[in-house]
Amino acid sequence: MRASESQEPNPQLDHLGYCPDCEYLGDHPHPTVTSPTQARVGAAVIATVVFLTAIAPLATDMYVPAFPAVAAELLATATQVQLTLTTFFVGMALGQLVGGPVSDQRGRRRPLLLAVAAMTAASVVCALSPSIGVLAVARLVQGFAGGWAMVIGRAVIIDLARGAQLVRILNVIAAVGGIAPIVGPLLGAVILQLSGWRVSFWTVAVLGVAMIVAVLVAVPETLAERDRRGGGMGEFAGAARELLRNRRYVGYVVVAGSAMGAVFVYVATSAFVLQSMNGLSPIGYSIDFAVNAAGMTVAALLAARLAGRVATRKIILVGQVAALAAGIAMLVGAIWFDAPLVLAMVCFFVLMTAQGLIGPNGGALAAAEVPDHPGTGSALLGFVQWVAAGAIAPLAGLGGEQTAVPMALLMTATIAVSMIGLLVLARPSRSTR
Template sequence: MLCILALISAIAPLSTDMYLPGLPIMAESLDTSAASVQLTLTTFMAGLGIGQLIIGPISDGIGRRRLLLGAAAITTLASAACALAPNIEFLIGARLIQGLSGGAAIVLARACIADRARGNGAAKLFSIMMIIGGVAPVVAPLLGGVLLGPVGWRGIFWVLTAAGAVMVAGVLTLVPETLPPERRHGGGLKALVANLGYVTGNRRYLGYALAFIFGFGALFSYIAASPFVVQNVLGLTPSQFSMVFAVNAVGMVAAATITARLLGRLSARTLLNFGVALLTISGAVLFCTAALFNSTNPAALLIPLFVSVSSIGFIMGNATALAQGEVTAAAGTGSALMGAGQFGLAAAVSPLVGIAGPDTAVPMAIAIPTFGLLAALSLALFARKADAAN
């Protein structure tokens, strides 16, 4: 069950990273501009956020399994539609549907775990799911590059269709209903407003959720800027960039693995604090190197960048578990708000880290420690005050 939920959670990086190598060929194949092809990424990211925001609260009223099965099925069909797209307008629409259904599947997968586990146990499960799902950012760009030649960009979407079919089969056979009828809320606008009020009124939830969102903001700053920083600023080749990307992803997965092993001896909150501190300090070193000293030495930039990316492995699983543990009565709504904030911030970060052009690392070096500081402030202003009040 955990492996299937991890695969579902990995649909975002798989659907984002696998087809990126084929963007120039797609523009030529569909007789359109590069900007129009890039819009397929924007609509997918927007769909991810909107899908989570809609389906999460609904699932608190009617349960998870039926919605999860429907979302997985629609994701599969949307991937097939992308593969068959006759023009760019059709592809943009199919990517939006793929994002909406993929976002719904992600929020439901997270809610299924929150229904079943609490405290350090939940943190361990979320960390294990992150380990499994963390393979996707490592494999996806490499797999996309390998597949592009033999099967083309349409073949990549057929591979995503096959992954969707595995998701559907996995939900059918391995994922039971995790929210029993007695724990569900009545439907309608009144129940939705009540759930939103319950979730946003919990200060500790807000602190942990914001730490999660800002941690992802730091990660996406790296994802959006690193192709230009590594190749244009540091002068490395595309294949060397793929190796740097893979090594950093391995560091993040290794941190999540350490988290899973330490939980029980250390609390999820302690590990979260460590991850946020590590992100902020390594980000500050990166800022000094790139912005203050304007260094283009690969080691001087890549070492603090590796530590910053690795620190996310201590943040995401623990912050998710702690936030969800605060709002167990409306886990779907809580997960939806986190997901919407996560991908909404990602959509805003992407143009910001490129605002100074493709030949500088300064915007990324500013963004990463800034998000680390915002995560630390969120924990200090919300979670700790609430703890003291109790």
């Protein structure tokens, strides 16, 4: 018997339109409780949140092609330049951890504007950096403010959307946001060809100004004063402990966090596997990268269409099975056949396409489990995702440029952990099956 048939509706969960066990997102397509202050989830709000979500891949991917130029101009080593990417990831993780509870306490709109302004200022400092040390610190601040803005953007959507609508919007955001990894490297390469690496950061600063205008125009305050929580970080710690005792929330965080780790295994190593090991040209690699990002975008749009029609857990599982098969095939190919080009390209495509089914849906189910703490829940999710990204990326390159075995092992392991999150930690309770 399904939960919606065996239990009374929970008003707190009806805020998001979920059944008590949060398994089927279409069980309450029309929520029974509606706040009179709740704003409509308009296209302008969604577009602004997409903008906020895209800033991280843009700030990273536009900059990566310029690593040699940065090292030459600032008299830095390759390792020191790589550190500026690490500090950005660290900032992203910490910014999401802090931004969520602050927005639960202070509301969404003002902290969001503050975060975008700080990110814009940090981008200007990056563009003017006289040394690699200043650049690393500025990237830390840029990542912190960007993570802060991203987590509040997600909280705004969680404030406004319900049930299948929430999953649909999160998948659309992921799908449209998937364009950024396609545009970022190409835009960065064009900027580098026509000018210098500093222009990439000036571009991010200009986008930051546009983002401030978009927030002012399109994003209302979505958290009424009566719904805000005092206590700052102290209450956040208590709320975090409460959330971490929720087995299913933890499970869905593991689902989404491990999927993020798999994405960055690909990001960190695909160039070495396809170019260094198999001789694919830079143009060929850029095309392949774009095709894989497009596959993820199409899958996320498909998941958005299926929201409310197909159980979201089933959609996630389909993606996990496909990604696990790609990881195992890649591992076999890496061990016995030196990761041939066609196999690597097919496995990367399947892995990245599957992420469009896994990541956004895992995040939506995690949000559904903690309707009383949307900011804190989103903060913990974002923190785990970016910690996974920052930790996995360097591990994937431990084998150097001539073997794909460590990368294939990590591909397989991250997806296996994601499946454990879904099937073990986030399994439905017996009383709701």
